[in-house]
Amino acid sequence: MTTVHSISKYTAQEPIVITIGTFDGVHIGHRKILEKVINHAKDATLKSAVLTFFPHPRMVLQKDADIKLLNTLEEKKVILNKMGLDILVVHPFTIEFSRLTATEFVRDLLVNKLRSKKIVIGYDHRFGRNRTANINDLIAFGNALDFGVEEIPAQEIDEVSVSSTKIRKSLEEGDVQTANEYLGYEYMLTGTVKKGKGLGRKLEYPTANIVIEESYKLIPKTGSYIVKSNIDGNVVHGMMNIGFNPTVNGTKKTIEVHFFDFKDDLYERTIQIDMLNRLRDERKFDSLGALKEQLKKDKMDSLRFISK
Numbered sequence: 001m002t003t004v005h006s007i008s009k010y011t012a013q014e015p016i017v018i019t020i021g022t023f024d025g026v027h028i029g030h031r032k033i034l035e036k037v038i039n040h041a042k043d044a045t046l047k048s049a050v051l052t053f054f055p056h057p058r059m060v061l062q063k064d065a066d067i068k069l070l071n072t073l074e075e076k077k078v079i080l081n082k083m084g085l086d087i088l089v090v091h092p093f094t095i096e097f098s099r100l101t102a103t104e105f106v107r108d109l110l111v112n113k114l115r116s117k118k119i120v121i122g123y124d125h126r127f128g129r130n131r132t133a134n135i136n137d138l139i140a141f142g143n144a145l146d147f148g149v150e151e152i153p154a155q156e157i158d159e160v161s162v163s164s165t166k167i168r169k170s171l172e173e174g175d176v177q178t179a180n181e182y183l184g185y186e187y188m189l190t191g192t193v194k195k196g197k198g199l200g201r202k203l204e205y206p207t208a209n210i211v212i213e214e215s216y217k218l219i220p221k222t223g224s225y226i227v228k229s230n231i232d233g234n235v236v237h238g239m240m241n242i243g244f245n246p247t248v249n250g251t252k253k254t255i256e257v258h259f260f261d262f263k264d265d266l267y268e269r270t271i272q273i274d275m276l277n278r279l280r281d282e283r284k285f286d287s288l289g290a291l292k293e294q295l296k297k298d299k300m301d302s303l304r305f306i307s308k
Contacts (some may be wrong), residue, residue: 001081003088007051007109010089015117017041018049018110020125022056025070025167026079028184029160033152037120038084040150046117047086051110052076053093059216060093068218070167070183075190075272089114102128106141118148122157174221176275186228186274187220189255193266199248200258203292205299207241207256208266210273219255224279226302227257229271236262239295239302240273243282247291260299277305 004010017040023030034050041048058067071079073090080088091097100109105128110116119138127133135151142149163182170179171187179187189212196209212219222243229236238259244250257273279298285291 001077001085001088003077003090005090005092007089007091007113010113012047012087013115014047015115016047016049016087017044017118017120018051018114018116019120020051020127021122022052023050023076023080024056025164025183026076026083027070027160027163027167027182029156029163029182031083031184032156033120033122033160034080034083034085036150036152040118040120041086044118048084049087049089049114049116050080050085051089051091051114054090055093056216057093057098060095061098067216068168069216070164070171070187070218072190072212072214072217075188078272079185099129102133102137102141104128106138107145111145111147116147118150120150120152122152122160123154124157168218171218171220174223174278174281176220176225176278179220180275186276189217189219189273189275190270191255191273192268192270195267196254196256197248199245200256203288203295205258205292205295207258208271210255210257210271212255219253220275222253222282224282224298226276226279226305227273228276228306229257229259229273231259231262231264231266231271236260237302237306238262239279239298240275241282246282246284247288258295258299260303 017037019033019037038048054073056067056069058065077088121138123135125135139149167179167182176187191210191212193208194211200207219242225240227238227240236259238257240257242255244253279301
């Protein structure tokens with residue numbers, strides 16, 4: 001997959017089949033739309049493309065909104081690449097960009113710059129300055145500028161909306177399995193391993209302290225989870241705690257992973273953690289000994305789940 005940051009840097013001349021959207025989560029609802037784009041492109045011997053925006057439009061237009069997203073930009077790239085998309089165009093979303101008229105957006109960018117031959121879009125998609133143009137306007141542009149338009153019906157769009165809402169709600173409640181069903185893959189956290197306080201090592205459960213730089217990334221409910229990661233081509237399972245370490249009066253939220261049967265040094269490496277299931281709530285134990293006993297039980301519960 002080719003990734004181009006900004007429409008202005010797009011130089012390919014071959015015609016494309018394209019869809020437009022933020023596609024946060026790239027979940028099962030989104031996949032129906034994306035698969036249409038990929039299949040249409042293959043049938044017509046064209047390239048498949050997605051035009052997405054970063055930062056998320058609501059981050060720019062609603063400055064006070066505390067928006068949490070299901071994917072970082074890098075995670076989204078990984079998922080779209082696995083789907084078989086040919087081209088991802090990530091355009092910087094700015095106030096100036098939001099003021100483009102519908103004509104400027106469609107004629108100058110989608111047609112003249114990106115060479116769109118077919119646009120797949122939802123029935124409720126709005127575009128142009130103040131979001132005044134709709135699907136009927138796009139069809140009219142298509143007739144005038146020689147590109148096709150496929151409208152995604154209301155039912156499919158509603159499914160996408162429901163999926164996004166349910167995924168966020170599930171993760172906020174710690175229900176990772178429901179979120180994963182709607183995503184079509186395991187919810188992931190991607191971060192860099194940094195030095196922690198070394199508490200896990202004292203308890204004989206050494207942990208990788210994961211730091212996620214993207215403040216907009218949705219972090220699931222505090223608690224302990226069963227996880228896996230692909231490290232140097234090997235799948236490694238483990239258990240992860242999201243929380244404040246109340247047993248030692250911690251005040252800062254951390255994400256710590258203890259990998260089973262794994263000894264390699266991971267400091268300063270960026271790793272992806274796939275979340276499989278929730279073990280329990282985080283709680284304060286009377287002593288480090290009691291916490292260690294709980295970790296022993298958590299490991300047994302995790303291994304039992306994994307073996308299934």
